[in-house]
Amino acid sequence: MIQSKKMGGIPASRIRKMFDEANLLRTKGRDIISLALGEPDFNTPPHIIDAMVDAARSGSTHYTANKGIVELRQAICSKLLHDHNIHYNVDEIIATVGVTEGVFIALTSFLDPGDEVLIPDPTWLNYIHVPVLNGAIPVVYTVSQENNFQISIDEVKKKITKRTKMIVILDPSNPTGGVQTKETLSKVAELALEHDLLVLSDEIYGEIIFDDNIHYSIAKFPGMKERTVLLNGFSKAYAMTGWRLGYVAASQKLIDVMNRLHSFNVTSTATMVQWGGVAALNGTQEPMKYMVKEFQKRRDFLVEALNGTKGLNCLNPGGTFYVFPKIRGIGMSGDEYANYLLHEAGVAVVPGSVFGSHGTHHVRLSCATSMDELTKAADRIYHATEKLPGY
Amino acid sequence: MKKYFNDNVRRYPKQKGTFEIFSIANEKELVGEKVIHMEIGRPDFDTPKAIKESAIKAIEKGQVHYTEFIGSFDLRKAISEREYSKTGLSYNPQKEIVITVGATEGLYCIWNVFLDPGDEIMIPSPYYVSYSRQLTYSGACIVEVPILKNNEIRYNMDDFKSRLTDKTKIILLNSPNNPTGYVMTDEDLNMIAELAIENDLLVVSDECYDSFVFEGTYKSIATLPGMRERTIVVNSSSKTFSMTGWRIGYIMANEDFIREMNRSHSQTSVCATSFAQAGAIEAYKNVYKEVDIMIEEFKSRRDYVANCLNKMDNISFINPKGAFYVFINVGKLGMDGTKFSERLLREKGIALSPGISFGSDWMDYVRLAYSCSMDNIVEAMNSMKDFIEDNKI
Numbered sequence: 001m002i003q004s005k006k007m008g009g010i011p012a013s014r015i016r017k018m019f020d021e022a023n024l025l026r027t028k029g030r031d032i033i034s035l036a037l038g039e040p041d042f043n044t045p046p047h048i049i050d051a052m053v054d055a056a057r058s059g060s061t062h063y064t065a066n067k068g069i070v071e072l073r074q075a076i077c078s079k080l081l082h083d084h085n086i087h088y089n090v091d092e093i094i095a096t097v098g099v100t101e102g103v104f105i106a107l108t109s110f111l112d113p114g115d116e117v118l119i120p121d122p123t124w125l126n127y128i129h130v131p132v133l134n135g136a137i138p139v140v141y142t143v144s145q146e147n148n149f150q151i152s153i154d155e156v157k158k159k160i161t162k163r164t165k166m167i168v169i170l171d172p173s174n175p176t177g178g179v180q181t182k183e184t185l186s187k188v189a190e191l192a193l194e195h196d197l198l199v200l201s202d203e204i205y206g207e208i209i210f211d212d213n214i215h216y217s218i219a220k221f222p223g224m225k226e227r228t229v230l231l232n233g234f235s236k237a238y239a240m241t242g243w244r245l246g247y248v249a250a251s252q253k254l255i256d257v258m259n260r261l262h263s264f265n266v267t268s269t270a271t272m273v274q275w276g277g278v279a280a281l282n283g284t285q286e287p288m289k290y291m292v293k294e295f296q297k298r299r300d301f302l303v304e305a306l307n308g309t310k311g312l313n314c315l316n317p318g319g320t321f322y323v324f325p326k327i328r329g330i331g332m333s334g335d336e337y338a339n340y341l342l343h344e345a346g347v348a349v350v351p352g353s354v355f356g357s358h359g360t361h362h363v364r365l366s367c368a369t370s371m372d373e374l375t376k377a378a379d380r381i382y383h384a385t386e387k388l389p390g391y
Numbered sequence: 392m393k394k395y396f397n398d399n400v401r402r403y404p405k406q407k408g409t410f411e412i413f414s415i416a417n418e419k420e421l422v423g424e425k426v427i428h429m430e431i432g433r434p435d436f437d438t439p440k441a442i443k444e445s446a447i448k449a450i451e452k453g454q455v456h457y458t459e460f461i462g463s464f465d466l467r468k469a470i471s472e473r474e475y476s477k478t479g480l481s482y483n484p485q486k487e488i489v490i491t492v493g494a495t496e497g498l499y500c501i502w503n504v505f506l507d508p509g510d511e512i513m514i515p516s517p518y519y520v521s522y523s524r525q526l527t528y529s530g531a532c533i534v535e536v537p538i539l540k541n542n543e544i545r546y547n548m549d550d551f552k553s554r555l556t557d558k559t560k561i562i563l564l565n566s567p568n569n570p571t572g573y574v575m576t577d578e579d580l581n582m583i584a585e586l587a588i589e590n591d592l593l594v595v596s597d598e599c600y601d602s603f604v605f606e607g608t609y610k611s612i613a614t615l616p617g618m619r620e621r622t623i624v625v626n627s628s629s630k631t632f633s634m635t636g637w638r639i640g641y642i643m644a645n646e647d648f649i650r651e652m653n654r655s656h657s658q659t660s661v662c663a664t665s666f667a668q669a670g671a672i673e674a675y676k677n678v679y680k681e682v683d684i685m686i687e688e689f690k691s692r693r694d695y696v697a698n699c700l701n702k703m704d705n706i707s708f709i710n711p712k713g714a715f716y717v718f719i720n721v722g723k724l725g726m727d728g729t730k731f732s733e734r735l736l737r738e739k740g741i742a743l744s745p746g747i748s749f750g751s752d753w754m755d756y757v758r759l760a761y762s763c764s765m766d767n768i769v770e771a772m773n774s775m776k777d778f779i780e781d782n783k784i
C-alpha cells in the first residue's frame with residue numbers, strides 16, 4: 001500500500017456517504033429534502049460582494065502578507081475588542097482559508113506524536129482526524145443532553161494526564177447547538193491554568209446566538225489569552241462559506257509558529273476575499289442580525305415540531321443552526337433512524353454517531369433551509385415516525 | 392509554561408534566508424527607502440480582465456457557497472482540456488483532478504498522503520525552499536541530489552542511484568526550475584523515468600512554470616511510457632495567468648491517488664474559493680493571448696538580465712531557459728550569498744534571495760527574480776554592476 005500510514009487512520013466521510021445516497025435517490029426521481037447541510041442558505045450580503053468586486057477590478061489580485069492584509073486584521077482586532085473586550089494587536093491575527101485551515105494549523109503546530117488532546121464528544125470530526133494525522137491521541141469528554149450540552153468538568157478533570165497538552169472546546173457547538181455558560185467556561189479556564197493546558201476555542205458559530213444566551217470567549221478570562229487559540233470566521237455569520245475566510249487569534253508566541261505552518265501550507269488567503277472580510281466586519285451588521293433572527297424562527301418551529309413527534313426529545317439549542325434531538329423512544333439508533341427517514345420520509349438528516357459515540361442516539365437537523373421546506377420536512381418526519389412501533 | 396511547540400517546529404531550520412531578507416526589505420520600506428524586490432517571484436502583471444469579470448459574474452449570481460471539495464466540475468474539465476491540448480495527456484475531470492488552494496496546498500496534500508516519518512524523497516538540488524519547509528513537517532527525509540557542477544546542470548544517473556535506499560519513495564521534479572530557470576531535456580526526463588520505473592518510485596512533477604519556456608516546448612514526464620500512473624502533476628494558475636492572490640492550484644494523478652489526496656485536502660481547506668474557481672474556468676478555457684504577451688515580455692527581460700550579467704566580472708550564472716529566475720554564483724567576490732544579499736539590500740536597495748534557501752550546497756549563490764517591471768530591472772542591473780565593481784578583490 002502506497003498511502004501513508006497516518007492517512008490510513010482517517011476513515012471515509014460518512015456525511016458524504018449520506019449525501020451520495022440522497023443524490024442517488026434524487027436521480028431515481030425521489031423528492032428529497034436535505035436537512036443535512038452545514039452552510040447557510042442565504043446569499044452573502046451585497047455590500048460584502050461589492051467590496052470583493054472593487055478589489056478584483058482595482059487589481060488586488062496578488063499575494064498578500066502571509067498573515068493577511070493589515071486592514072482585515074485590524075477589523076478583526078476591533079471586533080474582538082468590541083465583542084469580548086480582549087485586546088489583540090494585528091500581529092496576533094492570521095487570516096486563514098476558513099476555520100478548517102485554522103483547526104489544521106493550530107493542532108499541527110502544537111501536537112507531537114503521543115500527546116493527548118481533549119475533544120468534546122460529540123464533536124466536529126476534523127478534531128479527531130487532524131490529531132490522528134499528527135500521531136496525537138484524541139481523548140474524548142462527554143457533552144450530553146442530560147447536562148444541557150455543557151462540558152462535564154468532572155470528567156475533563158479525570159481525563160487530564162501528564163501527556164495532555166490541549167483541550168478543544170466548540171462554543172457554540174456543531175452538532176449540539178449548545179452554548180457554554182460563563183460558569184462552565186470559567187471552570188475550564190481554571191483547569192487549563194492549573195494543568196498548564198492550551199485551549200483551542202472554536203467560535204465559528206459565535207454570532208449565531210439565540211434568546212438571552214451570551215457567547216463568552218474563554219480567551220477573556222484572566223491569564224487565558226496567553227494560552228488560548230481562538231478560531232472564528234466569516235462562513236456562518238455572513239453566509240460566506242464558499243469564500244474560504246476564517247481567522248486565528250492568539251498571543252504573539254503562539255501565532256508566529258502557526259503562521260509558519262500557514263505560510264508553507266497555503267501561502268496566504270485569496271486577496272479579494274480578504275477585502276470582502278473587511279467590508280463584512282466594518283460595514284452594516286443588519287443583514288447578519290436578520291439571518292440570525294430567521295435561524296431563530298426556524299429553530300423555534302423545528303424544535304416544537306420535533307418535540308411533538310413521538311419518541312423524539314429535543315433541547316432548545318442556544319445557538320448555531322442545528323437541532324440535535326435525542327431519539328430514545330423509537331427503538332432505533334441514530335444511524336437506523338437517519339436511514340429510515342431518508343427512505344421513508346424523503347428527508348436527509350445526519351446520524352449523530354458521525355460526531356462521536358455520545359451522538360449514537362441523536363440525529364442532526366440543519367435549519368439552513370427555507371421555512372416552507374422545513375415545514376414540509378417536519379410534517380414528513382412526524383408521519384414517518386408515527387408509523388414506527390416504538391418499544 | 393511547558394514547551395508547547397512540537398518537534399517539527401523545533402526542527403525548523405534557522406539560517407538566514409529569503410524570509411530574513413524580505414524582513415529587512417520591509418524595515419527599509421517602513422522608513423521610506425526604496426527597495427526593488429527581486430527576492431520574491433511574483434509577476435507584476437494584473438490578472439487578465441476576462442478572468443476578473445468571470446469571477447465577478449459568478450459572485451453576483453450567488454456563487455458564494457462551498458463547491459464540491461474536489462473543486463467545481465467545470466474547472467476540472469477546463470483544466471483537463473487545456474492539459475490535453477498542451478501535452479496530449481488526458482485526465483478524467485471526474486476523478487483524476489483536485490482543485491487546491493494554490494500549488495502550495497496541493498504539495499502539502501501529497502506529502503500528507505504518501506510520506507510517513509523516515510521515508511526519503513529525492514530532490515535535484517538547487518530546489519524551491521518551500522518544499523523543505525513542508526517536508527520538515529511530514530517527518531520525511533530530504534535527500535538532496537546536487538545537479539549543479541561548474542555552473543552547469545547535469546542529471547547524472549549515478550548521482551541518483553548512489554543515493555537510493557529502501558526508504559526512497561518519491562523523486563520531486565520542478566521544471567522549468569525555481570531557482571535556476573533550467574528546463575529539463577528529453578534525456579534528463581528519460582533518465583528519471585527509467586530510475587523511477589526500475590525502483591518503483593513515485594514522481595511528483597511541479598509544473599507551475601510550464602508556460603514559462605523560452606525555447607522549444609514544454610514536456611511533462613507524465614507523457615513518457617509507464618510514467619502517467621506513477622506521476623503526480625502539480626500546477627497552479629498563479630504564474631501562468633498572473634493570479635497569485637486567487638489561490639487556485641491543482642493536482643492530477645490516477646484515480647486512486649486523487650481519492651486519497653482529496654481526503655487530505657478536505658482536512659486542510661475544504662475547497663478553494665468558489666468564485667475564484669469561476670475566474671479560473673475562464674482562464675483555462677479562453678485566456679491565451681495575454682499569456683503569450685506575458686511570456687514574450689518575460690523573455691525579453693530574461694535576455695536583458697542575462698546580457699547585463701554577462702558583462703559583470705567575477706560572477707557566473709546559469710543561462711535560464713525558463714521560469715523567471717537566475718541563479719548567480721557570487722563566491723569570487725569573497726562573500727557568501729547571504730552576505731551579498733544583505734549588503735546589496737542595505738547599500739543599494741535591491742533584494743535578492745540567498746542561495747542557502749535552495750539547498751545546503753549553494754552558500755555561494757543568490758537567486759534573482761526578474762518578475763518586477765523593466766524599469767526596476769534596468770535600475771537594479773546598474774546598481775548591481777556598481778556594487779560588484781566596488782567589491783572586487
